[in-house]
Amino acid sequence: MEGFCRDCGQLHLVAAETQEEADEIATARCDCENEEKWHRLMNANVEMLCGEQSREMQLQPLCNSGIELVKRTCELVRANVIDKSKVNIANSEITITRKNDKIDIKRVKKQTNQMMI
Numbered sequence: 001m002e003g004f005c006r007d008c009g010q011l012h013l014v015a016a017e018t019q020e021e022a023d024e025i026a027t028a029r030c031d032c033e034n035e036e037k038w039h040r041l042m043n044a045n046v047e048m049l050c051g052e053q054s055r056e057m058q059l060q061p062l063c064n065s066g067i068e069l070v071k072r073t074c075e076l077v078r079a080n081v082i083d084k085s086k087v088n089i090a091n092s093e094i095t096i097t098r099k100n101d102k103i104d105i106k107r108v109k110k111q112t113n114q115m116m117i
């Protein structure tokens with residue numbers, strides 16, 4: 001059936017049961033580039049890396065202002081305002097840089113194992 005990309009409205013022929021599902025597949029399949037799509041992907045990725053979902057990767061979730069900071073920094077790096085940003089937060093180090101025309105977010109957990117006997 002016909003699915004429409006939610007970002008650019010482009011038509012894609014997809015195999016789906018409902019219109020909603022068709023639009024979802026069309027949006028995922030569409031290779032259009034626009035700000036809205038970038039923001040949605042960025043938000044989803046930051047939530048995964050820094051929000052509640054990060055517990056699954058044995059990371060400590062950031063507070064809301066921390067998450068906002070990371071998202072804002074991604075935008076500023078993308079807008080060429082910031083070249084690179086490194087933040088120490090929630091027992092980890094988050095580095096945001098530009099790689100070609102993509103934004104690279106890396107979160108490294110600070111882990112120290114020490115024993116005194």
Ligand SMILES: [Zn+2]
Nearest residue numbers: 005008030032
């Ligand atoms: Zn599209």
